[in-house]
Amino acid sequence: MGVFRINLINMSANFLKTIFQAKKRANLEKAFPEINLKQKKPVIAESIALLERQREKFIEGLKTEFVSIAAHQLRTPLSAIKWIIRMLLDEDLGPLNKDQKDYLTKAYINNERMVELINDLLNVSKIEEGRFLNKPTKESLSKIIEEALSLWVGSAKRKGLILTFQKSKGRSPAVLVDKEKIILVLHNLIENSIKYSNYGEIIIKIDFEKENHRFIVSVKDGGEGIPKEEQEKVFTRFFRASNASKIDTEGTGLGLYIAKHIIQSHGGKIWFESEEGKGTTFYFTLSA
Template sequence: MLDLFNKLIEDFPDGLLIFDQQNKLLLINSAAESFLKIKISEVKDKPIVSLETYPNFQPLAALLKENQSVFRKEVALNDLVLQVSLVPLKKKGKLLVLHDITQEKIREKLKTEFVSLVAHQLRTPLSAIKWTLKLFLDGELGELSNKQKSYLEKTYQANERMIILIKDLLDVAKIEESRYLEKAAAVDFVKTIEAVIELYQKEIKQKEINLVFEKPKSLPLLTVDVEKIKLAIQNLLDNALRYTPHGGEIVLKASLNKSKNEVIFMIKDTGIGIPFYQQSRIFNKFFRASNVLKLGIEGSGLGLFIVKSIIEFHGGKIWFESEENKGTTFWFSLPLKTG
């Protein structure tokens, strides 16, 4: 039985390393030897401090020293990208698992580059179509009949949706290439929220939404990429307005969490909610909930992915609670920069 276990460990496609309670390396399989370019004869029974002398082991040593569970953390190692998990072994040490995702990352990069190229190529002609349609609709190229105007208005709206989709795709491409955030500056968070609300006054009045913004007495300035934070709030408010029925309520709130030295933003609606069984997928690219699809509400399924990326790029967190047919509440936190 022991021989079978050892063979399973040795032939396992992921790299496996087992450490004892004193952080000495007890076992390393062939896959881990290949990834780290080390031999078991060189490293067996050595503590983490000694293993740090091997260049390929240094990024892993930092994780092991933290002595905390790690799940699928990406680590770049020369020409490899590894997904690293660290699992405690109940008073017997710890297991380090190395999963090679290099090929997946290459495919993702190629896909991102393709999407970016196509989006860039489409953006210019779509803009030209937009302004040509605008000339017709404004009567600059002659008078239109009501029927002609109706057709052109529908075409203009469809073209606008395509422009928004292209912008979202370009944002996603930048996020995946880690070149999304621009220069950060100190901003008044309350004024930032108010500026976003002002953009939606027309939609708020049309749907007779009772919108409430609960402001704090004071907030420290936030050091952020203000345009990206505006976009995050805009996407959340846009969703709340889109999925809240006529006459519903939306509450926004900004507050200070002194114990964690962070600012909290909340947006709560009385909309259609998110089905419980689909809530784990809400931040996935292109995901749209089944109840949204049934109602035929338009959208790209990219907004919440972009919001999550923006908040996490700033070192914050985003979370939510939702109940179908009752509403959804989103929160995000942003750390206050010190020093």
């Protein structure tokens, strides 16, 4: 909170400075009436625009700080709830009947969704404050993908989907990356593919571009696809496609925003190709 108070003081000081400068301009104009209206208008417009930018910056700072504090405060009790429900489901405190297990399973799943939402909000807060930093190590890209895929095998199977990993030929590609953050990118892309697909295959593939000395990872599905008129908004915060409601999916709309930041912070690019009703393929690059 100390940093926030300092920022608030600085912004207040800048605001007062702007008012002082505006008054100073007004006094000068009174002293020199030969300045005509055409000359005054740009000065007034500039002052108003500056005040508006300061106001927007101040409000954005308040929102970011609030989200960060709220998310931190919520994460601790949710972790405790998760632990208690897990104990009950494992029957550590005694046997359960079928209805009890069903209700507790639903509570556990929804608690996990809340934890995911909070983690997304915290990540966005860190990105906007410049604190979402990478800790790169030399890793096998194939192993990273296999680890990410292992988390989604059950979900895909329940929907009748096939997860396929097409490895690159030859040696296992090594990359200098923050492993956990690349797993988070894959988590978001694979989760979206499973959410928006009701049948078929989801293909994760690694290609090597020799001329650019980089790897291209792709995640391809045959799902709902993204409406053409909404595609430019895909990587913005809280974006959810209009056709998401047709298949009753849930999500924060933050995953792709976070994924884009992670890939760009690794010096890579992320993009997609999509056709509504035919599916989507996301691509991202990492230096070899």
